[in-house]
Amino acid sequence: MAKSPEEKKKKKSTGWDDIPESSRFSDYRECYERYSFPKGEWSALRLVGDIVTLDVHWVPTLKKDGKETAFAQVCRKNLSEDEPCPNCKGGIKIQSITLSNAILRDKQEDKPNKKKRKQPTDKKFREKDDKFWSPIGVVQFPPGAAQKVKNLGRLNKAKDKKTGKTKNFHLNHPKFGRDISVLFDPTQSGSGMYDIQRDDRMPLTSEEKGYLLFNLEKVFDHIPKASSMVESLQKAYNNELFDNENCNMKAIKSIVRGKTNFEEEKEEDLKDMDSEQLLKFAKKKKIKLSKKEKKLKKKKLRELIEDRMEKDNDDNDNDNDNNDDDLSEMSEKELLKFAKSEDIPLSKKEKKLKKKKLRELIESRKGEDDNDDDDNDNDNDNDDSLDEDLDEDLDNDNDNDNDNDNDNDNDNDNDNNDDDNDNNDDDLDDLTPKELLKYAKKKKIKLSKKEKKLSKKKLKKLIESKN
Ligand SMILES: [Zn+2]
Numbered sequence: 319m320a321k322s323p324e325e326k327k328k329k330k331s332t333g334w335d336d337i338p339e340s341s342r343f344s345d346y347r348e349c350y351e352r353y354s355f356p357k358g359e360w361s362a363l364r365l366v367g368d369i370v371t372l373d374v375h376w377v378p379t380l381k382k383d384g385k386e387t388a389f390a391q392v393c394r395k396n397l398s399e400d401e402p403c404p405n406c407k408g409g410i411k412i413q414s415i416t417l418s419n420a421i422l423r424d425k426q427e428d429k430p431n432k433k434k435r436k437q438p439t440d441k442k443f444r445e446k447d448d449k450f451w452s453p454i455g456v457v458q459f460p461p462g463a464a465q466k467v468k469n470l471g472r473l474n475k476a477k478d479k480k481t482g483k484t485k486n487f488h489l490n491h492p493k494f495g496r497d498i499s500v501l502f503d504p505t506q507s508g509s510g511m512y513d514i515q516r517d518d519r520m521p522l523t524s525e526e527k528g529y530l531l532f533n534l535e536k537v538f539d540h541i542p543k544a545s546s547m548v549e550s551l552q553k554a555y556n557n558e559l560f561d562n563e564n565c566n567m568k569a570i571k572s573i574v575r576g577k578t579n580f581e582e583e584k585e586e587d588l589k590d591m592d593s594e595q596l597l598k599f600a601k602k603k604k605i606k607l608s609k610k611e612k613k614l615k616k617k618k619l620r621e622l623i624e625d626r627m628e629k630d631n632d633d634n635d636n637d638n639d640n641n642d643d644d645l646s647e648m649s650e651k652e653l654l655k656f657a658k659s660e661d662i663p664l665s666k667k668e669k670k671l672k673k674k675k676l677r678e679l680i681e682s683r684k685g686e687d688d689n690d691d692d693d694n695d696n697d698n699d700n701d702d703s704l705d706e707d708l709d710e711d712l713d714n715d716n717d718n719d720n721d722n723d724n725d726n727d728n729d730n731d732n733d734n735n736d737d738d739n740d741n742n743d744d745d746l747d748d749l750t751p752k753e754l755l756k757y758a759k760k761k762k763i764k765l766s767k768k769e770k771k772l773s774k775k776k777l778k779k780l781i782e783s784k785n
Contacts, residue, residue, distance in 0.1 A: 394541055
């Protein structure tokens with residue numbers, strides 16, 4: 319089951335459509351048209367649609383003229399908190415930025431005639447290379463400026479005609495929102511760089527409401543790989559752009575010398591996929607997803623699939639496809655099939671039970687069955703379920719020496735071998751939960767499902783105690 323990322327990639331790329339977005343774009347700003355505020359001038363705009371807030375690192379680099387500057391790289395922790403991020407590890411400056419679509423009033427003033435303003439009807443979002451006219455651009459606010467916009471929204475009150483009550487409306491509200499004017503002054507420092515004023519209240523016209531916006535969630539498809547982050551750190555290091563002011567020098571040295579390992583995760587590929595690709599992937603891997611699960615947001619969906627894949631791995635390790643946990647995923651039909659395959663007798667009446675009751679019945683029968691087998695039966699099938707039970711015992715108590723089971727003996731042998739190995743516990747400190755799980759697997763340390771979900775610290779302690 320364990321495949322190198324390369325192997326997986328080869329298998330996945332069956333057509334040009336399968337190439338993940340991020341291999342074409344490396345910069346998150348590539349998925350929208352950015353509006354940069356002109357220096358020292360007021361820009362009039364109307365914020366529209368939902369916003370995206372994300373953390374970016376400012377990585378030092380050199381301009382063509384040799385001057386020092388920094389470029390934004392999305393922190394990998396935007397994917398998940400557990401994600402190893404070379405820039406975080408290296409102590410590179412991090413900042414939370416807010417992105418919003420905006421109607422750029424200047425651009426809108428120069429609009430062509432109505433015919434030329436027509437948008438395609440088959441699109442949900444505007445994309446960067448779209449040629450049709452639009453006054454929509456994406457603005458990026460640093461935290462201070464975003465806070466100003468938020469505060470202006472707090473001052474923006476309007477009376478709801480229906481209820482007669484006065485309410486606050488954020489500035490992007492289609493009816494009760496307001497235009498803003500933004501002055502960008504790079505000669506100022508900190509939050510003084512952005513002066514933001516609210517303008518008149520104006521409900522959006524129906525044409526304005528219909529403008530196609532950029533899909534800002536796409537920025538999460540453009541998070542750089544750990545390896546390309548390490549590359550840019552290396553470049554900056556070679557250009558002597560690091561000092562103790564802008565990074566953690568010790569950590570940076572360890573990273574650029576390859577001593578801190580950011581091995582791309584096995585599931586790395588999944589992170590490049592959008593929801594549709596994830597569903598395709600799940601289908602190919604025969605990972606069952608309920609209708610509800612299929613509608614999960616990308617991130618949740620990916621986590622679910624990863625979870626199921628891990629489960630799958632565990633199943634394979636046990637050489638046993640029928641795992642109790644799977645029952646909860648089965649439909650009535652599948653449950654009946656399962657009962658049949660396990661020789662669990664069910665009356666006609668019982669076969670018509672609802673899913674939950676049926677599952678509970680099968681589970682209880684299965685338990686009885688296994689107990690009987692312990693005493694009498696030497697049938698092959700039943701040996702499987704016996705192994706499974708013993709495995710579960712092992713989960714609960716790994717040091718149970720009274721067990722006569724072969725698996726257990728093997729485990730003990732391995733444990734002894736491992737003690738002679740080079741791997742020492744100190745390494746565990748640097749591992750992410752995923753890597754810890756990998757480590758546990760390698761060491762044949764059995765962990766229950768519950769234990770696998772422990773926080774990094776607890777997991778580490780547990781593994782150390784079992785090791
Ligand atoms: Zn980071």
